[in-house]
Amino acid sequence: MKADQTVTLNLPATADYVDIVRLNLYGIASKMGFSYEDIEDMKVAVSEACNNSVLYAYGQEGGLVEVVFGVNGEELTITVKDEGVSFALSQEASDAPTLHNKELHDVEIGGLGFYLMQALMDDVRVASESGKGTQVVLTKRLTRSEEKV
Amino acid sequence: MKADQTVTLNLPATADYVDIVRLNLYGIASKMGFSYEDIEDMKVAVSEACNNSVLYAYGQEGGLVEVVFGVNGEELTITVKDEGVSFALSQEASDAPTLHNKELHDVEIGGLGFYLMQALMDDVRVASESGKGTQVVLTKRLTRSEEKV
Amino acid sequence: MTTNKNDKFNARTVSEEGRSIVYLSGELDLSVAPDFRLVMEPLVGDSDVDLAINLKELKYIDSTGIGILLSILKARHSMNASFSVEEVPTQIQKLFDMTGIAKFFEPQENSQ
Amino acid sequence: MTTNKNDKFNARTVSEEGRSIVYLSGELDLSVAPDFRLVMEPLVGDSDVDLAINLKELKYIDSTGIGILLSILKARHSMNASFSVEEVPTQIQKLFDMTGIAKFFEPQENSQ
Ligand SMILES: Nc1ncnc2c1ncn2[C@@H]1O[C@H](COP(=O)(O)OP(=O)(O)O)[C@@H](O)[C@H]1O
Ligand SMILES: Nc1ncnc2c1ncn2[C@@H]1O[C@H](COP(=O)(O)OP(=O)(O)O)[C@@H](O)[C@H]1O
Numbered sequence: 001m002k003a004d005q006t007v008t009l010n011l012p013a014t015a016d017y018v019d020i021v022r023l024n025l026y027g028i029a030s031k032m033g034f035s036y037e038d039i040e041d042m043k044v045a046v047s048e049a050c051n052n053s054v055l056y057a058y059g060q061e062g063g064l065v066e067v068v069f070g071v072n073g074e075e076l077t078i079t080v081k082d083e084g085v086s087f088a089l090s091q092e093a094s095d096a097p098t099l100h101n102k103e104l105h106d107v108e109i110g111g112l113g114f115y116l117m118q119a120l121m122d123d124v125r126v127a128s129e130s131g132k133g134t135q136v137v138l139t140k141r142l143t144r145s146e147e148k149v
Numbered sequence: 150m151k152a153d154q155t156v157t158l159n160l161p162a163t164a165d166y167v168d169i170v171r172l173n174l175y176g177i178a179s180k181m182g183f184s185y186e187d188i189e190d191m192k193v194a195v196s197e198a199c200n201n202s203v204l205y206a207y208g209q210e211g212g213l214v215e216v217v218f219g220v221n222g223e224e225l226t227i228t229v230k231d232e233g234v235s236f237a238l239s240q241e242a243s244d245a246p247t248l249h250n251k252e253l254h255d256v257e258i259g260g261l262g263f264y265l266m267q268a269l270m271d272d273v274r275v276a277s278e279s280g281k282g283t284q285v286v287l288t289k290r291l292t293r294s295e296e297k298v
Numbered sequence: 299m300t301t302n303k304n305d306k307f308n309a310r311t312v313s314e315e316g317r318s319i320v321y322l323s324g325e326l327d328l329s330v331a332p333d334f335r336l337v338m339e340p341l342v343g344d345s346d347v348d349l350a351i352n353l354k355e356l357k358y359i360d361s362t363g364i365g366i367l368l369s370i371l372k373a374r375h376s377m378n379a380s381f382s383v384e385e386v387p388t389q390i391q392k393l394f395d396m397t398g399i400a401k402f403f404e405p406q407e408n409s410q
Numbered sequence: 411m412t413t414n415k416n417d418k419f420n421a422r423t424v425s426e427e428g429r430s431i432v433y434l435s436g437e438l439d440l441s442v443a444p445d446f447r448l449v450m451e452p453l454v455g456d457s458d459v460d461l462a463i464n465l466k467e468l469k470y471i472d473s474t475g476i477g478i479l480l481s482i483l484k485a486r487h488s489m490n491a492s493f494s495v496e497e498v499p500t501q502i503q504k505l506f507d508m509t510g511i512a513k514f515f516e517p518q519e520n521s522q
Pocket of ligand 2: 197206235236258263283
């Protein structure tokens with residue numbers, strides 16, 4: 001196995017640039033040999049994390065998002081970091097944010113972001129510290145069709 | 150005109166990652182409204198600069214390349230930076246590196262990189278300083294089909 | 299930045315015989331959410347027509363887009379008007395199933 | 411990193427009646443230069459066949475690829491054997507013209 005390699009992307013925390021993150025994800029993940037479906041899943045998860053930095057981290061003055069792609073033979077780790085306001089991930093929010101047990105008139109819009117990240121990745125870690133912004137670490141393991149000898 | 154925006158990409162100085170730089174270039178330049186032909190031209194120029202960092206900057210131990218995309222309403226500026234060995238761009242090399250006046254048996258392979266960058270971009274600046282590596286700044290102006298009012 | 303949004307996302311409406319179908323293509327993400335809302339607004343308010351979106355050419359959607367679909371579903375439901383999806387690509391159906399929005403798109407006779 | 415190079419660049423050789431055509435597709439850049447050299451090596455050495463590359467599906471080339479073509483041209487020239495290009499896309503022809511390699515691909519009667 002080759003040593004770990006890292007690609008780091010710094011970009012404005014605006015909605016306009018989230019597709020650039022998806023392009024990088026596509027380029028790196030397809031190079032690693034991830035399946036089409038895994039890549040599509042990761043695109044959504046990474047975009048959810050970036051959308052949150054765009055929407056919630058900064059006020060009017062804006063800021064930056066840093067996306068780090070950590071590559072090795074086993075897995076892809078994507079870290080999405082901002083230096084905006086922090087928040088507490090409420091237990092209820094992460095417990096049952098889906099619509100499965102709800103009627104349409106009870107449904108409230110929002111709260112699906114972290115649920116989707118968790119459903120689409122193998123591992124999701126969130127650290128949001130006062131004064132230090134938010135860091136979301138998303139991991140997807142590479143499942144090979146043929147085992148390497 | 151919106152304020153300048155910057156996308157910064159840091160990646161291993163290996164041949165495997167140069168296509169990631171082209172993906173970013175494509176994403177950013179098409180967002181800005183560059184034509185297909187301009188984008189293809191810039192892809193080659195940026196790759197030439199990255200190839201040089203991959204080939205000449207570092208020894209066996211490797212290193213990093215930083216690519217900065219500077220975006221505004223008028224032009225795209227791409228800076229390709231390494232922290233490898235420096236070099237002096239010889240006058241002859243940049244003067245007549247093409248094959249136009251040569252016979253096949255006189256042709257030597259190589260030396261086309263900077264020539265292509267110059268031919269494909271509006272402006273090319275090279276700074277290579279001892280102990281500080283190389284910085285190539287490539288600029289392409291946005292030519293609009295319709296003038297903005 | 300001058301974003302060429304039309305390259306990225308497009309919504310084309312075809313209206314005929316009491317039925318409007320909006321054909322989406324490209325990527326429906328945060329950056330184009332306002333455009334999508336603008337296209338849908340007048341259609342959502344018209345309870346006389348059956349409203350549908352065709353997703354055959356939609357390459358990408360995330361919780362931003364799903365949230366908009368959900369608010370359209372709620373609005374149409376409260377007006378007792380229909381809203382359905384056509385030709386949903388596998389990857390997008392997967393997200394509809396995951397989030398649970400899928401059941402609200404079921405034919406009326408199947409919904410509770 | 412396990413690079414899926416075949417997605418990126420491919421070279422397929424079709425040989426018949428004293429003629430070999432190598433069909434290139436994808437991006438011919440620094441990362442696949444060794445693969446391309448490996449494919450071409452045995453073909454370049456065989457002066458009995460007419461050698462051509464078909465570039466119809468080639469999406470990208472830079473000075474790395476042009477350098478390899480140049481070294482093939484030199485080798486074939488010194489063996490008095492032919493090497494030509496077919497169906498060159500506009501953008502690639504532009505680079506061939508810019509660098510000056512284009513004239514070496516001209517039909518033999520036109521070359522000096
Ligand atoms: N990067 C962030 N900075 C500040 N707050 C955040 C960040 N990410 C998430 N949050 C908070 O966590 C909540 C839940 O996020 P999420 O599950 O993505 O759902 P949604 O974005 O639809 O509200 C958000 O509403 C927001 O209050
Ligand atoms: N980033 C760099 N670091 C060190 N040396 C460089 C760098 N870029 C270019 N050079 C030197 O400049 C020369 C000319 O580069 P170029 O015009 O791209 O042609 P080529 O790469 O084909 O030699 C190279 O051969 C190399 O010696």
